[in-house]
Amino acid sequence: GAFAEAQARYLAPDAAAVSQLVRVCRDKHIGVVAHFYMDPQVQGVLSAAAEEWPHIAISDSLVMADTAVRMAEAGCTTICVLGVDFMSENVRAILDEAGHSAVQVYRLAESDIGCSLAEAAESDSYSRYLQQAAHTPNSVHVVYINTSLRTKARAHALVPTITCTSSNVVQTVLAAFADVPGATVWYGPDTYMGANLAQLFADLASGAASDDDVRALHPAHTVDSI
DSSP states (O other): OHHHHHHHHHHSOOHHHHHHHHHHHHHHTEEEEEETTSOHHHHHHHHHHHTTOSSEEEEOHHHHHHHHHHHHHTTOOEEEEESOHHHHHHHHHHHHHTTOTTSEEEOSOSSOOOOHHHHHTTSHHHHHHHHHHHTSTTEEEEEESSSOHHHHHHHHHHSOEEEEOTTTHHHHHHHHHHHSTTOEEEEESOHHHHHHHHHHHHHIIIIISOHHHHHHHOTTOOTTTO
16 A cells, blocks of 8 residues: 555665765765655655765754754754755754854755745734733743744744744743743644643643653643643
């Protein structure tokens, strides 16, 4: 079936494509960061090439940016980003913050490489949501990393904004409540993840977890504080 075909494309990449990729990356000191969403045949070539050229990595969007910094520190002068636009923006911003502004960052194409979730955060309804946050005392905006730098900057101009990813969103939200007395946390734009967060916290508060379980998520919290 389709899954088996995808596995085959991943496990048996084109040897010529792998060799060519390794040669170009090595000759030009290129690092490659790719998102898990890439097609299996692309991931197969990248994974095989990474065995010969260590500066190729596949990960989630936040790790992509951190990995690009390590590649720059190891001598890569160029980073190629295989992902949507906000991923390239993240890589550029984190490299600059780490002092690697001379390292070039390349996107997949000149045209926009969009993401419906990122675009949702640029809507009028999300702007109204942030305006409401700005008029609420002790507000903290936790924004999913799958948004543009423009979204993050506009949000931060209205209300203190922290970026999270799926692997640290729980800890980020709990940290906000621990650090800001009487906080109101505004999370977005991923309503599916937001609903999961609400359900998780409701389950923890219902007595399904112990204080030790909660402290494992964040040491400043107990079941009562949840």
